[in-house]
Amino acid sequence: MFDKILIANRGEIACRVIRTCRRLGIRTVAVYSQADAGAQHVRLADEAWPIGGPRPVESYLRGDAIIDVARQSGAQAIHPGYGFLSENADFADAVEAAGIVFIGPKAASMRKMGSKAGAKELMHAAGVPVVPGYTGEDQSPQTLQREADAIGYPLMIKAAHGGGGKGMRIVRDSAEFIANLESCQREAAGAFGRDRVLLERYVERPRHIEIQVFADDHGHAIHLNERECSAQRRYQKVLEESPSPFLTQELREAMGAAAVLAARAIDYVNAGTVEFIVGQDGGFYFMEINTRLQVEHPVTEMVTGLDLVEWQLRVAAGEALPLAQDAIAQNGHAIEVRLYAEDPEAGFLPGSGRLERLRLPATDAHVRIDSGVIEGDTVTIFYDPMIAKLIVHDADRPRALARLRAALAESDIVGPKSNIEFLERLVRHPAVVAGTIDTGYLDRSLDEFMPAAGEDHEDLLIAATVAQLLAQERDTLQRATRSADPTSPWAIADGWRLGHGSRRSLAFLGREQRLEVHAQGSGGEYRIEHAGRTRRVEGARLNGAGARLNGAELSLRVDGKSLRFALLGDEGTIVVHDGERRLRLQPVPMYRHEQSAGAGAGHQVIAPMPGRVVVVRASAGDPVEAGQELMVIEAMKMELSLKAPRAGTIAEVRAAGGDFVEADAVLVTLAS
Template sequence: MFTKILIANRGEIACRVIKTARKMGILTVAVYSDADADSLHVNMADEAIYLGPSPSRESYLLSEKVIEAAKRTGAQAIHPGYGFLSENADFCRRCSDENIVFIGPPVAAIEAMGSKSAAKNIMEKANVPLVPGYHGDDQSMAIIKKAADDMGYPVLLKATAGGGGKGMRQVWSEAEFSEGFAAAKREAMSSFGDDRMLVEKYLTQPRHVEIQVFCDNHQHAVYLFERDCSVQRRHQKVIEEAPAFKMSEKLRKAMGESAIKSAQAIGYQGAGTVEFLLDVDGSFYFMEMNTRLQVEHPVTEMISGQDLVEWQLRVAAGEVLPKTQAQLVINGHSFEARIYAEDPNNDFLPATGTLDFLQPPAESAHVRVDTGVRQGDEVSVFYDPMIAKLIVWDENREKALQRLTKALSEYRIKGVTTNIDFLYNLATSKPFINEEIDTSFIEKYDSEIFHDNKQALADELPMAALYLVLALAEQAKQKAATTTDPFSPWNNTSAWRSNEAHNHQVVLAHNDIEYPITVEQKRQGNRSYYLISVAGRTVDCQGRIAGDTLHVSIDGYRSQATIAHNIASSGDQISLYRQNGVFNFIHIKPDCGDNNADDNHGGLLAPMNGTMVSVLVKAGDSVTKNQPLMIMEAMKMEHTIRAPEDGTIDTLFYAEGDMVDGGSELLAFTPQES
């Protein structure tokens, strides 16, 4: 077994590998860029080597620097994680040339599956069922479009070197083909340096079911059952589960054996994932094989009781697979929800910012959190916006789903927009509970998922107001303790007024609605309490702050909330995290005349931090409503800026290749007069 390995990845991926290596007594070497100099994975590793600037193409994707880091530190093997160089055949070959073990499949297997077109040709010869499509060498748009026209729409354009939903577009009609083809090629070139495409018939009600396979160097191969990954957005998975629902033993065996046949057809070794489309009639079709461990591998670990990273290390070291097929059994049910910094209500645009407050649910035998960030870390524009993976397990699907929704309600993040509310809505929706799931689930049940959780605020408004008063009193107490006269009336926060009630006047805003609140401090004997009046209702409140938890009694009903308090120019931002969701308030302070409203004078603003990929217009151009104007890219995703209405482009403020801050004015635009 190895004594030291280098992990050629970052974030939660690197942290995940380090945990298993540490358990096995193996030393680890991390690599990092400027953006990751103080990251969690660097601090967890035994050693770390700097690679270069923040963009991955200038650091993590530089194979020669990664190999040099391994040689410098004496690492005997490199674990590529599941991204960056993990499916790079040239990198694998270079490792071999330097007598460094690549913890993954051999070069030939990576090359065979590296092209989706070539992979489908191999699978066709191995009698693995395929989706109808064109995966030929002629890459002219005319030829590929003709194949699409002949198959009939909808079709799916896919980068032959792709993965993770990059370089992929659904095309629903002939009129959409040209724009979809250009966008897919552009994204493929940006992500993989290869813009070759294939086109397949798009099945309208399929499920995405993948099989985890493992092969050793001694002619042994097993499948560790299946995962259902049908719930996706932008062709990227959102919630995965294992085992797949409504899966008969006969179908599981057929798909598992087909997956092993796929792996054996290319002389596979190590961990691999064979992805299939499962149609409503029970027929299944090979999509692709990922020659690496998958992001969603924890659900397989939870139901099988196996550590798949440990399996990888043992196979790479020449050992026999730890289990035979007969020894592998399914135990219970598991879900994984991907916690992203993104805005589901704005087309899942990635978000950036600082994790001002981060409190995941408590881990246990039922709840696992795989992450690579800590409170105070920054979610940057340079990498994938995933914050963590939340994994739950229980003895059946119903109980595991209850674990998932409870854990989501306890996941508390402030500082960046996240998809947690979206995930909660999705996981609690009736169609998801009732297993009415296919790959168009999110679009199909849009109205049931994209809704605001009804928040009556009956208790939450008084709680937020009480917190403010208690926090103010604590701040004054601490300040008084440092003054020469701690008993000065100027240190008093009782809202004392001569011949008047001791009232605090507070204004809290929630969802752009302002609520004036009166907090009156009262004392009756030894009892000190507050009467809080808001929206025509007065309640009797008592409370105390312990750390980041507010303990409160409202008219005799005791409860608590986790508090995240952030001071901003627009006002104190206060979030109350309760079992029924997160409640976000802004403490509106008196306007002293220095708040000036922004006016972009008809300009279009950047929806996110990112890079300007393409500018499609020039100053003076007349444009029509919804016409593409610019294309931005952030965190491996493209976003097209379109004209809000007919009008004229006055001035362009950014060129191709420029870095853009979210909220910046991109161009000056004059609407056409009616």
């Protein structure tokens, strides 16, 4: 085993590797960019070295700098994590050439998977099932049209050297083929520098199932069963689980055997994932091999009881696989979701900013958290906006789903917007509960996972109001008790007024609107008025409330119906959760004058989030049309196009290419 290793990555995977190394008594070296100087992986490692600027190309993609740190620090091996250089064959070669062990597959194995067309041909020759299609060198439109007609429709055109959902078109009729081909080739050339395509039969409503494989240098290759990743949005995985609710035991064994065959076909060593597309009839077809550890590996660890990072280290050190195929257990059911700084209601626009509050469930045998941040850290614009992975495990799938719902209900993020509410809707959706979701369902039916217009949250609003009233009464009583005259009638916080009951008014900001509530009563007995409707509240009680409402439970009867709510939040917010839904509210002064948001509307182009200006397409004095692209900014590994809100003339451009800008910064103004 190694004495010291370097982790050439950041975030939760770097923290994950460091913790395994610590358990094994291995010293760790972290590398970090300027943006990550105070990051958790830097704090956890035994030593940490700076390697460059905040952008990945200036730091985590600098293989030479990383190898130099490994040499200077005396690291014997480099763990690449996932992303960045983890599947870069040239980097793997350079690490080995430097006399350092690369903890992953050999570069030659990576290169065999570098081209989708070549990989498909290789797998077909090895006897691994592949989707019927065409991967030939002849790329003339006539040949491609003829091959497409022979394969049959629906059919998918895919960029041979692509990835990430780019350079892909679904064609359902022969007459549509040429137009889609030309569009796909243009996109492939722009994104990847090569316009070669491959054709394959399009499997309707497929499932995405991947098999975890492991191999060593002693001729052993096994699989660790499957993970299903069919809940996807724009080809990005949203929920992963093991075992798959779709597979029969017979199909599971057949896919496992095919995955091992695929690993052997490329002389694979270390951890990898063989990904398959599976039709509704159970037919399965090779997609690709991810030559690294996957983000969703914890679900495999939870059902097998194994530490896959430890296996990686042992195999890289020359040891044989710790277990044979027949010793791999599969106990219970595990599910993983990823908490992101993003706004689902704004097209999943990624976010950034300081994590003012990060509340996650307590970990135990059933709940696991993998995260690279803690409360107070910053989600930066330079990297993936994942905050944490939430993984649950229980004896079976229904109980695991129940665990996941409870864990999400205990989670809360203040700072950047998050996808927690989206995930809560996802794990209650009938297609997920029944285990019938296919890879296209989320994109076809995204509205089913979003808040409905005019959705009724009145019970949640009443609960927040009552919690505020009870907290105010408690605070008033405590202050009076600590005063010089604790028996004063002013110590009775019952809101009494001469001749009539008290009327207290409260205001909140929630769901981008101001909400006003009026209450009469005290001590848990109230009449609550909102939007012209009056509700009767009886027996309201806060349980477990400390100095703040955070972590308390509220029980009450509303118009005779008994209800219970969990309370989260801090001084500036109240989050009320009824077990299925949540409502976040910000208490504000009842009589504060709200400034109009209309000033300047239509005259400014504002940065929707922090980012770097990639290109500026307008100058002062230029005439522009409504919707014309004026600027492109880059943030969170994506580009955002900023367009003119109306026709007019550019008055001022306040940013140049390469500038970093903050959220809500005015970038362009139009003449009035």
